[in-house]
Amino acid sequence: MSRKVYFLSTCDTCKRIMKEVGVDESFELQDIKFNPVTEEQIESFFEHTQSYEALINKRARKLKDTLAENPVKKDADYKKLLLLDYTFLKRPVFEIDDQLFIGNAAKTIEAIKMALK
Numbered sequence: 001m002s003r004k005v006y007f008l009s010t011c012d013t014c015k016r017i018m019k020e021v022g023v024d025e026s027f028e029l030q031d032i033k034f035n036p037v038t039e040e041q042i043e044s045f046f047e048h049t050q051s052y053e054a055l056i057n058k059r060a061r062k063l064k065d066t067l068a069e070n071p072v073k074k075d076a077d078y079k080k081l082l083l084l085d086y087t088f089l090k091r092p093v094f095e096i097d098d099q100l101f102i103g104n105a106a107k108t109i110e111a112i113k114m115a116l117k
Contacts, residue, residue, distance in 0.1 A: 048100035052078035
């Protein structure tokens with residue numbers, strides 16, 4: 001069973017969710033601030049979502065300014081943003097076996113709990 005979580009150690013929401021779902025030593029942890037996601041990891045996420053936009057944290061403070069300078073014209077532009085700054089990734093991202101769970105919506109958290117049972 002493979003388990004990995006991509007998170008931000010300074011994010012209280014990430015910490016709360018990780019505690020709530022019971023992240024333990026069976027998980028590989030990747031703090032994206034200190035170990036940013038790679039292009040290969042983003043491609044792997046894309047295989048699950050079929051959309052780079054689905055990976056974007058629309059509430060990221062830097063996003064509005066960045067989009068003003070570099071408007072998104074196609075989905076691949078979101079990939080460039082994901083590689084540009086770690087804060088643009090919607091988080092946390094859980095990989096549990098062959099499933100991917102992105103973000104902090106209540107239904108996503110419940111789905112993570114179910115996948116871990």
